Amino acid sequence: MIKRAKTSALISDLAALFRFRRRLRPKFVAVLTIVVCVALISTAAFEVLFSYQDRKASLIRIQHEQAESAAGKIAEFMKSIEDQLSWTTHAPWAATAPNRQSLDLWRMMLRQVPAITDLALLDGTGHEQLRVSRLSLDEIGSQLDFSKDPKFLETEAAKPYRSPVYFRGGSEPYMTISLRARNGSVSVAEVNLKFIWDVVSQIRVGEHGQAYVVDGRGRLIAHPDISLVLRNTDLSDLAQVQAARTDSAGSPESTQIAKDTYGREVLTAYTSIAPLDWTMFVELPVDEAYAPLYSLILRVSILILVGLLLAFIADLFLARWIVQPLERLEKFASTVRKTKDYSLRVEHKSDDEIGRLAVAFNEMLSELSAARERESSEQFELARVSRLTTMGAMTASIAHEINQPLAAIAANANAGLRWLSRPAPDIEEVHAALKRINNDAHRASEVIQSVRSIFKKAPQQGASVNVNDVVLEVLALVHGELMNYHVAAKPDLDQFLPQVRADRVQLQQVVLNLVMNAVEAMGSVQDRARQLNVASRRHEPNGVLITVQDTGPGIDPDGKDRIFNAFFSTKSSGMGMGLFICRSIVEAHGGRLWATPAQPRGTIFHLVLPIGETAEGRV
């Protein structure tokens, strides 16, 4: 029964486990996905964050450096024009009135400085003495009066005059640069600022970034897209241009995100162009500045997608290798549960955990089916025994019980007859034999009475019994048999035993049975003494122990327990009821009866009976 309970519990456990099958797969997928995504996203997040900061810092630095360098180039460009112009103030003929020779020299100036469109010499009173031009007629001594013009008035001795940027024809940016010579004459150059385009267009700011120059009023004077300049574009509304006005120095921190003239978001850096009031801007579209980051994010997104795909593929394999076999196993388990056919076996191919699980499952089924078989045969046996014990076994039992006193009576009658048939009949012995016959007859009668009481379900005749008396009575009873079998009996009794509460006749039957079994067991012994030891002892905590030891062949270990079964017998003539009944009786008294092998040979039967009130039987 216990085994069956265990088995069914196991099956239900397995079934419970398999009931999660619908969640097993999503769990795997979820775990894989989470692991993949968390790993990738956290790595990517860190990388993106740090790259963003690194990139921003380096871009700011680079752009600012570019701005500084470009500003330097433009300042240099303007400086070179001023240097060329200063040459005119140092020329020896500057002191004298201009002539044909000076005209040629001034024309060479135009040849050498392409950015200068017109070049004029004003005398100390502000009157034009010489003018050469790329677009109009060259002239000597025009005497045009420029004495009120800033290009004459504001030109100091050691400091060049730089006019605000003006747009010739409303389109081309120009500025005037004047230098005063020692003699007070002034050289005036009109500079076409379109030539700065060469400088700004050479500055590469990424792919779509650009460098441009804005004058002090916020007007665009140089830009890679010259058309913006020619349109006379006013950039003073741009946030970065306004910022540059307040912080003209332009620190690396001044780099910021702003909108450019096309409305794009740009990373902008600026610096002032000394000594002019111009500002150099270097701008890179934000999209482009962070393009590597976008591609990084894109790569990571692709990686995450790949990871998800891998997780999905892993799930497919997982399903193939784990979930599907588990599902098959579950289906099989439920089939077994429904059909109760324990001869079914799971098919398995692999040697992995699933395969081993299938093997274990099959083995479990084998044991289950064996257990079922055993169980059914035991049940059959039990039913048989129960029938026999209730009917025939009782008859056999009665016969056996009666047979003992009858045998004793027959033996004593024989003894009595032998004593009488002696030449000198020993009346006393005969008397004793008759007395024993009488006792045995009473005992037989008590057996009958006892059996009748069982059938009547009469209450146990419990009485205080001294087990030593019972032992001695039995030994006396079998005295003849002992002699017949040449058995030496040796009682070893504890004189201070408490009395037990028992049915005296039944106890006598048990001891007699044990003693007779011992005697009969020693019947075949030829090579050693046939010794019967009967002992009584106190059995702690509250019992009395009687042991019956023989020097017979002993019982083989297998039969040790079975000897107490009904109809088990090692004797050819035995019915196999003796020990079975003995144990029934002892257990009815709340005691125990068992056998152990003796040393070197033989068997010891142990009989424990409880003392006093605990001796109340359950029969």
Add this chain to the structure above:
Amino acid sequence: MRRRDIVTLLSGVLASGAGLAWPAPARAQQGAPAVAFFHSGSAQVNAGIAEAFRQGLREAGYTENKNLKIEFLWAEDHTDRLEAMAAELVRRQVAVIAANSVSAVAAKAATATIPIVFQSGIDPVVSGLVASLGHPGGNTTGVSFFASTLEVKKLELLHELMPAAAVIAVLVNPNNPQEENQANEVQAAASMLRRPLMILKAGSERDIDAAFAALVQQGAKGVVVIGDPFFNSRRTQLIALAARYATPAIYSNRENVDEGGLISYGASLPEAYREVGIYTGRILKGAKPADLPVLQPTKFEMIVNLRTAKALGLELPSALLDRADKVIE
């Protein structure tokens, strides 16, 4: 990281993602835009500027017969045909019209919607092509050549070479809308230089022959050939006549000097047509002519042909040779 940065980042990711997913397909010739190259001269003489125009378009990302069709319309110096040709162009609805000055004026008269990119030797504001150089305003923009103001410089240069009292002739095209302005400016400059001047008009091949015969007959010692599309077309004839009559001549275009003319002063015409090509490309990409300012040349070259000078028996002053951007020996 500020929120705006993140938004920018994300939009950038989306943009780059979209770019990755849908790469721009190379535009097939089928359905490629068509532009017109509309010129008053002939293909033969103007092969150089046509090629410069193609070059500009290539720089702007357009290659002929690959992603662009170019229809060339040459009036072969028949300026009376320009009007009809312009109407035909408008009827064909080309995407952009690239034109030289007189053709541009004809095209401008024919359409106010089709973008026109000009190379103009005449003042585009005066001729009504644009409202102003910085803000053209309409459907027209291009490269202005300053040519009319440069005539003064050409006279000045020739003046340097001539003996003090020699008469200088000026050859003008009466069909040029600004012929009068040109003549007046040169006349004014001649007065300042105290140089006797003779103005000759030539509107046809025969006129040119006649003009040269006349200037020699009337004792002119040199000739200023005014910058004009017709004279550009007739450069071979002009060079030959100048040689035949042993007359020093100054031109606007260096091509004339390369082919045997004595001297030229002016901006590069092919360079101007390259710019016209670039502007045409920008307009094809969506720029509005009204927003594209009129470009002006910044480099003016003086080219001198010493061989021609020698043939003419002319001693060129070293000061002039020093200033020359190129001396052909």
